[in-house]
Each structure stands twice: as structure tokens, then as C-alpha cells.
Amino acid sequence: MKRCGIIGAGAWGTAISTIIRSEKIYIWTRNKNTSNLINKKRISKNLKGIKIPKNIVATSDLEDLRGCEYFFIATPTQQTASIIKSLKKYKIKKNFILCSKGIEIKSGRFLSEIIKDIFPKARIAVLSGPSFADEVAKKMPTAVLLSSKSKKFFDEVSKLINNTYFRVYYSNDILGCQLGGAIKNIYAIGAGIVKGMGLGENASSAFISRSFAEILRLGKVIGANEKTFFGLSGLGDLVLTCNSNKSRNTNFGRILTKNKNIKIFNIVKTQKTVTEGYYTSKALFYYSKKHKLEMPILKSIYRILYQKAVIEKEIKLVLNRSIKKEFY
Known part of the structure; x- marks a missing residue:
């Protein structure tokens, strides 16, 4: 099984962590209280009423994510570029799934474009669609779009997240997916x-x-x-x-x-x-x-x-x- 990293432990990042098929999932947050709650009590203040699976490890140190093969990005859009730049000092697999929905004000650009600037050889997919975090975490039926220019990368990522209650559809229209x-x-x-x-x-x-x-x-x-x-x-x-x-x-x-x-x-x-x-x-x-x-x-x-x-x-x-x- 693949080792995955979630960057961002808000409601959406935490919900995504509960559906990924992975032996170990690292979820990064700046907030040490959030990290401690997940690790010690298996709960999140951002996703009330949900028990966090034992294979999820919360951390406030990006270095702990070095061994991850896939990175799910669920941070606020305006903070994402600086966080991704912080990963440059580590030797990581450049496989990114963008789960944040927004456009950077400073540059007026989509996150896929910003990540390509930081990691030119990155493989990128965009996850979007009608999906409230609490319903995903409660295993309620949800359908989403996973967009990537690489069908091979889509196939890899869909194997990690597609299941009987979280259905994934394919598109190669990364810009349209992000704009919507x-x-x-x-x-x-x-x-x-x-x-x-x-x-x-x-x-x-x-x-x-x-x-x-x-x-x-x-x-x-x-x-x-x-x-x-x-x-x-x-x-x-x-x-x-x-x-x-x-x-x-x-x-x-x-x-x-x-x-x-x-x-x-x-x-x-x-x-x-x-x-x-x-x-x-x-x-x-x-x-x-x-x-x-x-x-x-x-x-x-x-x-x-x-x-x-x-x-x-x-x-x-x-x-x-x-x-x-x-x-x-």
C-alpha cells in the first residue's frame, strides 16, 4: 500500500484522510493542538463526531512527510504556494492532488500553475465537485471529478480514493475543473x-x-x-x-x-x-x-x-x- 501525505488538517483535509487506502497517512497542520487531538484522542475539532482511523498520524513537521508517495493539498489557497515551496528542501515524490478550491490573488493563477513553477516535473491531479467534508467522512454517497492531464496518474490516484460511497469520474480538463x-x-x-x-x-x-x-x-x-x-x-x-x-x-x-x-x-x-x-x-x-x-x-x-x-x-x-x- 502507498504512503500518503495530507497537507492541511481542516475539515476537508481530515475528511480526505479518512477515505484514502494507505498503510500510513501523515496529515500536516501548523496547529499543534489539532495534531495532539488527532494522535491522542482520534478526533478533530474541525470535523466533529468523526473518529479518526488509527493509520492516520498528525504532525506539525513537514519533514515527517518526506517518505510519502502522494501529497493531497488541502490548505487555504492563499497559503498554498509558500507551504509547497517549503517542501523543496526535501527529496520527495512530486505527485500532487489539489483539493483546495481557489485562485491566488497575488498572481491571479490556478494552483496547478503555481505548483508547476515550483516543481516543473510534478504530476498533478485536481479533485473537485459537490462534496461537503462531514458527509464524506460519514461515508455518505458522493461523486466527484478527478482531473489530470495524465490518465495514468488518474488511475493511480483513483485506486487510492474511489470506493462504494466516494465515486470518482475522470477528466483531463484541469483548468475547467479548478475554475468551477x-x-x-x-x-x-x-x-x-x-x-x-x-x-x-x-x-x-x-x-x-x-x-x-x-x-x-x-x-x-x-x-x-x-x-x-x-x-x-x-x-x-x-x-x-x-x-x-x-x-x-x-x-x-x-x-x-x-x-x-x-x-x-x-x-x-x-x-x-x-x-x-x-x-x-x-x-x-x-x-x-x-x-x-x-x-x-x-x-x-x-x-x-x-x-x-x-x-x-x-x-x-x-x-x-x-x-x-x-x-x-
């Missing part, structure tokens, strides 16, 4: 705003549909396969995240409607988990502006988050736009 997973977090914030403002079910459905149209426009520009967005990592993840009370990004959008006089970033800082959509909105707004893409919903969400725009005014701006074709 990242951008839905932005629109989930918008969906939370729609719900928090009490705009109704019609508005919620229209919001998701029009958000999807924007995703298709952006996907075309980055060279992704349009079909990818109609699948698990696109529409599947978008529908789940925008409609669920479990979604941190949707809940964040709701919170914004109830705390209009509080600085947005202060709300971000008080969240127990990372609100990826907040950061991704900045990266993709600049990208859409650079490529002169018409993405009115994305623009309004960005303006609310970063430019103190009034929610009610942004809603009116979107609804009062000139009539267009549904897809253009």
Missing part, C-alpha cells in the same frame, strides 16, 4: 445575499442560472472545455454550494445582509473557517476586467466586498441592465 471549484464560492456569497435579503425562490433560481452563464463566458476565455461546467465540478458544485446551509460562503453572504454597518474584512476575520469566495472574487474580478468580459454579477459581488457598495443598489443595477440574449 473556485468560482462557485463567489456566487455562493451572492446566493447567501439573495437569501438574506428575502428575495424569494424565483430570485434564487434566476441568480444561480445567470451566475452559471457568467462561468461559461469566463471558461471560454481560459480555454476550458465547456462540457466540464455542466458536470460535477461546475454545475454540481454550484447548485450544492448556493443552496446549502452548510456552505460557509453562502452563510457569509447571509451574514453580510444582517451586518451592513460592519466592515466586510472584520466579518471575514471572525469566521472560524476560510471564506475562499471573498479572496477569489478579487482575483477573478481583475481577470475579467483584463479580458474585458461582461460579468455583472461577479462585478457586483466584488463591489460589495471590496468597494463598500450598497447591496440594494447593486441588486437594482443588475436587474436594470439592458435586455440581452440568455447566452452570449
Whole structure:
């Protein structure tokens, strides 16, 4: 059996550790309290009610992961590059499975591109799709997309994680897979705003549909396969995240409607988990502006988050736009 490493012991990283077929799994976290809880009590504060299997060893030392053959990356997107760079001083197998969903603000790039810069010969796969961590850890039926340019690498990784309750599908569209997973977090914030403002079910459905149209426009520009967005990592993840009370990004959008006089970033800082959509909105707004893409919903969400725009005014701006074709 292969030895695997998980970088990131949040809810998602911990959930992934419970499904991997491996003789020993090392899970890295900066937080020594998290590490001690996993090793001594077999529990995680980030994934309540789940017993952590005995073959999982938590550590705060990246050196302990040197002997791992596969690395599952589940750290917050904005921290990932610096952590991966820290691995350069060790002689490691350069097999990476990206489980984080986001785009780096500083560079405006996907994590697969950043890792290729650090490790040019790395083999990379991207795991994405509608998959809440608690349900995966509870062995509830889940289907995801595992994307890699190498079918051989996909086959290797799928043998580690595919099982009767966690079904894996293949794609070679790494960019589309990453975009779908990242951008839905932005629109989930918008969906939370729609719900928090009490705009109704019609508005919620229209919001998701029009958000999807924007995703298709952006996907075309980055060279992704349009079909990818109609699948698990696109529409599947978008529908789940925008409609669920479990979604941190949707809940964040709701919170914004109830705390209009509080600085947005202060709300971000008080969240127990990372609100990826907040950061991704900045990266993709600049990208859409650079490529002169018409993405009115994305623009309004960005303006609310970063430019103190009034929610009610942004809603009116979107609804009062000139009539267009549904897809253009």
C-alpha cells in the first residue's frame, strides 16, 4: 500500500484522510493542538463526531512527510504556494492532488500553475465537485471529478480514493475543473445575499442560472472545455454550494445582509473557517476586467466586498441592465 501525505488538517483535509487506502497517512497542520487531538484522542475539532482511523498520524513537521508517495493539498489557497515551496528542501515524490478550491490573488493563477513553477516535473491531479467534508467522512454517497492531464496518474490516484460511497469520474480538463471549484464560492456569497435579503425562490433560481452563464463566458476565455461546467465540478458544485446551509460562503453572504454597518474584512476575520469566495472574487474580478468580459454579477459581488457598495443598489443595477440574449 502507498504512503500518503495530507497537507492541511481542516475539515476537508481530515475528511480526505479518512477515505484514502494507505498503510500510513501523515496529515500536516501548523496547529499543534489539532495534531495532539488527532494522535491522542482520534478526533478533530474541525470535523466533529468523526473518529479518526488509527493509520492516520498528525504532525506539525513537514519533514515527517518526506517518505510519502502522494501529497493531497488541502490548505487555504492563499497559503498554498509558500507551504509547497517549503517542501523543496526535501527529496520527495512530486505527485500532487489539489483539493483546495481557489485562485491566488497575488498572481491571479490556478494552483496547478503555481505548483508547476515550483516543481516543473510534478504530476498533478485536481479533485473537485459537490462534496461537503462531514458527509464524506460519514461515508455518505458522493461523486466527484478527478482531473489530470495524465490518465495514468488518474488511475493511480483513483485506486487510492474511489470506493462504494466516494465515486470518482475522470477528466483531463484541469483548468475547467479548478475554475468551477473556485468560482462557485463567489456566487455562493451572492446566493447567501439573495437569501438574506428575502428575495424569494424565483430570485434564487434566476441568480444561480445567470451566475452559471457568467462561468461559461469566463471558461471560454481560459480555454476550458465547456462540457466540464455542466458536470460535477461546475454545475454540481454550484447548485450544492448556493443552496446549502452548510456552505460557509453562502452563510457569509447571509451574514453580510444582517451586518451592513460592519466592515466586510472584520466579518471575514471572525469566521472560524476560510471564506475562499471573498479572496477569489478579487482575483477573478481583475481577470475579467483584463479580458474585458461582461460579468455583472461577479462585478457586483466584488463591489460589495471590496468597494463598500450598497447591496440594494447593486441588486437594482443588475436587474436594470439592458435586455440581452440568455447566452452570449
